[in-house]
Amino acid sequence: EVQLVESGGGLVKPGGSLRLSCAASGFTFSSYSMNWVRQAPGKGLEWVSSISSSSSYIYYADSVKGRFTISRDNAKNSLYLQMNSLRAEDTAVYYCAVKRSVAGMVMYDPWGQGTLVTVSS
Amino acid sequence: DIQLTQSPSFLSASVGDRVTITCRASQGISSYLAWYQQKPGKAPKLLIYAASTLQSGVPSRFSGSGSGTEFTLTISSLQPEDFATYYCQQLNSYPQTFGQGTKVEIK
Numbered sequence: 001e002v003q004l005v006e007s008g009g010g011l012v013k014p015g016g017s018l019r020l021s022c023a024a025s026g027f028t029f030s031s032y033s034m035n036w037v038r039q040a041p042g043k044g045l046e047w048v049s050s051i052s053s054s055s056s057y058i059y060y061a062d063s064v065k066g067r068f069t070i071s072r073d074n075a076k077n078s079l080y081l082q083m084n085s086l087r088a089e090d091t092a093v094y095y096c097a098v099k100r101s102v103a104g105m106v107m108y109d110p111w112g113q114g115t116l117v118t119v120s121s
Numbered sequence: 122d123i124q125l126t127q128s129p130s131f132l133s134a135s136v137g138d139r140v141t142i143t144c145r146a147s148q149g150i151s152s153y154l155a156w157y158q159q160k161p162g163k164a165p166k167l168l169i170y171a172a173s174t175l176q177s178g179v180p181s182r183f184s185g186s187g188s189g190t191e192f193t194l195t196i197s198s199l200q201p202e203d204f205a206t207y208y209c210q211q212l213n214s215y216p217q218t219f220g221q222g223t224k225v226e227i228k
C-alpha cells in the first residue's frame with residue numbers, strides 16, 4: 001500500500017524554524033518527483049515546492065523562496081521541508097504529495113494526511 | 122504565473138442534481154489540468170487528470186472536459202458523499218497553481 005506520513009509540525013514563534021518530514025512507503029520513492037502543498041485554516045490549497053526524483057530540479061512558490069528549502073533522501077525514502085524565518089502567514093496544514101505521470105500527463109496522487117504548522121507568539 | 126479561476130465559489134444543490142464547476146486558466150495549459158475533491162479534515166483526493174481522464178476507483182458520475190483555458194467538472198447525479206470542496210490544478214508549468222475551490226453544500 002502506498003503511504004505518505006508527514007511529521008514535524010508544531011507551534012513555533014515568528015522568525016523561528018521547523019523541519020517537516022514525509023516518510024514514503026509502498027512505492028519506488030526514488031523514481032518520483034515530490035511536492036509540498038499547504039492549506040491555511042479555512043483557505044484553499046497553495047502549492048509550495050517541488051523536487052525532481054534525483055533532486056536535479058527544484059521549484060518554490062514566491063511566497064517561500066529564500067526561506068524554505070526542499071530536499072529528499074532517496075536512501076531513506078524521505079522528503080523534507082526546512083522552513084526558516086517563519087511568519088504568521090505560514091500557518092497551515094502542510095501536505096506532501098507524489099507527482100505521478102501517465103502517458104505524459106501528470107497529477108498529484110497520493111497525498112499524505114498533512115501536518116499542522118502554527119506560527120504564533 | 123498561470124492563474125486559475127473557479128466558478129462558482131459556492132454551490133448549493135440537492136441529491137440527484139447535475140452539478141457543473143468551471144475552471145478558467147489565465148493562459149493556455151493544453152490538457153494539463155487535474156481535479157481534486159477535499160472533505161473537511163482530510164487530504165485532497167484525485168478525481169480527474171489530463172482534464173478528462175477519470176482516476177481509477179472514482180465513480181463514473183464524475184466527468185471532466187476542456188482544454189486550453191476552459192475546463193469543467195461535472196457530477197451527473199449528486200450523491201450525499203459528494204458534498205465537499207473541489208479544486209482544479211494546472212500542471213503545465215511552475216508554480217503549479219490551484220483554483221480557489223468550489224464548496225458544494227446540501228440545499
